Amino acid sequence: MELNNLTISKLRQKLADGELTSVELTRACLERIAATNGKVNSFITVCEKAALAAAEAADQRIAAGDAAPLTGIPLAVKDIFNTLDVRTTCGSKILDNYVSPYDATVIAKLREQGAVIVGKLNMDEFAMGSSNENSAAGPVLNPWDLQRVPGGSSGGSAAAITAGQVPATLGTDTGGSIRQPAAHCGVVGLKPTYGRVSRFGVIAYASSLDQVGPLAGNVEDCALLLGAVAGYDPADSTSVDTPVPDYLTTLKEGVKGKKIGLPKEYFIEGLDPDVKKSVAAAIATYQQLGAEIVEVSLPHTDYAVACYYLIATAEASSNLARYDGVRFGVRKDAGEGLIGMYRQTRAAGFGDEVKRRIMLGTYALSSGYYDAYYLKAQKVRTLIREDFFAAFEQVDLLLTPVAPTPAFKIGEKVNDPLQMYLSDIFTIPVNLAGTCGISLPCGMNHEGLPIGLQLLGKPFAEAEILQAAWAFENATDWGGKFPEL
Amino acid sequence: MKISREEVEHVARLARLALEPTELDELTGQLDAILGYVDKLNELDTEDVEPTAHAVPMENAFREDQVQASIGIERALQNAPSTAGSCYQVPKVIE
Numbered sequence: 001m002e003l004n005n006l007t008i009s010k011l012r013q014k015l016a017d018g019e020l021t022s023v024e025l026t027r028a029c030l031e032r033i034a035a036t037n038g039k040v041n042s043f044i045t046v047c048e049k050a051a052l053a054a055a056e057a058a059d060q061r062i063a064a065g066d067a068a069p070l071t072g073i074p075l076a077v078k079d080i081f082n083t084l085d086v087r088t089t090c091g092s093k094i095l096d097n098y099v100s101p102y103d104a105t106v107i108a109k110l111r112e113q114g115a116v117i118v119g120k121l122n123m124d125e126f127a128m129g130s131s132n133e134n135s136a137a138g139p140v141l142n143p144w145d146l147q148r149v150p151g152g153s154s155g156g157s158a159a160a161i162t163a164g165q166v167p168a169t170l171g172t173d174t175g176g177s178i179r180q181p182a183a184h185c186g187v188v189g190l191k192p193t194y195g196r197v198s199r200f201g202v203i204a205y206a207s208s209l210d211q212v213g214p215l216a217g218n219v220e221d222c223a224l225l226l227g228a229v230a231g232y233d234p235a236d237s238t239s240v241d242t243p244v245p246d247y248l249t250t251l252k253e254g255v256k257g258k259k260i261g262l263p264k265e266y267f268i269e270g271l272d273p274d275v276k277k278s279v280a281a282a283i284a285t286y287q288q289l290g291a292e293i294v295e296v297s298l299p300h301t302d303y304a305v306a307c308y309y310l311i312a313t314a315e316a317s318s319n320l321a322r323y324d325g326v327r328f329g330v331r332k333d334a335g336e337g338l339i340g341m342y343r344q345t346r347a348a349g350f351g352d353e354v355k356r357r358i359m360l361g362t363y364a365l366s367s368g369y370y371d372a373y374y375l376k377a378q379k380v381r382t383l384i385r386e387d388f389f390a391a392f393e394q395v396d397l398l399l400t401p402v403a404p405t406p407a408f409k410i411g412e413k414v415n416d417p418l419q420m421y422l423s424d425i426f427t428i429p430v431n432l433a434g435t436c437g438i439s440l441p442c443g444m445n446h447e448g449l450p451i452g453l454q455l456l457g458k459p460f461a462e463a464e465i466l467q468a469a470w471a472f473e474n475a476t477d478w479g480g481k482f483p484e485l
Numbered sequence: 486m487k488i489s490r491e492e493v494e495h496v497a498r499l500a501r502l503a504l505e506p507t508e509l510d511e512l513t514g515q516l517d518a519i520l521g522y523v524d525k526l527n528e529l530d531t532e533d534v535e536p537t538a539h540a541v542p543m544e545n546a547f548r549e550d551q552v553q554a555s556i557g558i559e560r561a562l563q564n565a566p567s568t569a570g571s572c573y574q575v576p577k578v579i580e
Contacts, residue, residue: 194540237546328564378536434540
């Protein structure tokens with residue numbers, strides 16, 4: 001069975017018509033994973049038995065006429081989500097043997113719908129990275145070109161869709177970790193507004209920035225999956241109690257009369273010529289579709305990467321203090337007392353990038369440097385937020401590239417952390433502002449690598465960016481392309 | 486230099502990381518470069534700007550203080566490297 005061109009809505013129809021059972025579909029996914037995972041390394045854990053059991057239960061539910069939108073649909077999730085009785089490593093050696101004793105809220109929501117969770121996806125360790133090279137399970141390779149990175153940190157979540165292993169996945173986005181891999185792998189990925197989706201049970205990186213979101217082969221599936229996981233959760237006190245709209249009912253309303261802003265700071269020198277060309281063509285498409293294009297300014301854009309790497313690492317240094325070899329995870333103890341055990345456990349369990357960020361964050365929060373670094377960054381964050389709110393007074397949404405270049409080569413940036421950080425320049429600001437963004441395919445470069453288009457929306461305007469993304473997807477041929485593997 | 490090797494060593498102690506001498510050398514150079522870069526924030530006058538701690542401004546989230554189901558001792562201990570009865574066990578703290 002070819003899974004690539006089967007959207008969730010088509011699969012639902014086939015399941016409802018009895019043309020296909022969830023067990024058959026799940027088996028097809030498992031076979032595809034077995035055949036391709038050696039090439040792309042997108043899965044860390046495959047849950048074959050549990051998936052087939054869930055598929056059987058889903059078939060019974062469908063037969064009983066009790067199907068929810070995701071009943072019987074195979075999905076996979078980033079290895080950052082606690083998943084009951086499943087190994088959950090977060091891409092780290094320190095959680096090598098950790099088996100979740102509970103479900104994250106988003107996992108529970110998928111299970112309630114009867115979705116079939118086939119496995120856990122590879123990622124940069126603790127979601128820290130832009131290339132998926134920082135995983136204890138080894139790098140994920142981009143299915144479009146196995147010499148290249150899939151993006152990160154949700155690299156497995158994007159590559160699994162491109163490789164035709166599952167139709168949709170969940171990832172997390174702290175500074176672009178859904179949108180950037182979606183762009184590099186030629187799929188659709190959405191970072192919701194902060195507070196839209198529960199973070200309960202999601203292993204924390206930078207708590208004021210982390211947000212869970214869907215990735216899928218097309219905009220409609222992305223909308224469907226967002227609707228399934230969004231909503232207030234009493235277990236996450238930062239989730240926001242506003243109703244979740246039905247993203248599908250408004251999806252096809254078009255962009256006629258919408259004002260789309262082009263932030264001039266995002267169209268800079270050094271932007272890859274193919275990216276520039278594809279985004280320019282996308283702008284022309286929106287004009288043809290009846291949108292009004294306006295230039296706007298987000299004057300503090302140039303400070304976002306510096307601001308992010310102080311705030312995110314400060315929060316990370318605090319969040320990752322919990323990995324101390326006491327309650328869970330791997331312990332290294334050379335008999336040098338409790339503190340010695342902490343130090344050895346953490347030295348052996350964390351990879352280089354995680355250590356680097358813990359060090360930077362610890363420094364930024366340490367006595368004598370707090371005001372100069374952390375507090376300063378929080379103040380700059382205010383300026384960046386205000387830029388977005390001022391722009392959203394003039395326009396309905398913003399249009400930008402996702403990344404300055406298409407997927408880079410494996411190893412190209414590993415020895416230069418700063419260059420790696422700068423590859424997130426267009427995705428980071430919206431995390432600092434807390435609003436929403438979507439990445440969707442808008443072209444191919446001269447080497448056949450996908451290029452991503454980013455649409456940014458007002459707080460809780462996910463329906464609006466999905467609408468604009470759907471309009472583009474349906475007006476062009478860039479969506480739904482998959483490589484031979 | 487924005488940061489010295491001695492400071493990096495101090496930060497590693499605060500962060501409870503036992504780092505090898507080669508790691509300390511490498512981190513000193515890398516952190517120095519990153520701190521040099523983030524210095525650009527000082528181009529901005531933020532004297533009268535309020536800091537943002539959170540994307541969504543919110544007050545404390547309170548709920549009723551009610552007894553609810555919890556994960557239970559067995560589940561809570563299932564991943565512990567070392568346990569004693571219903572407790573986590575750690576290396577001796579006091580000599």
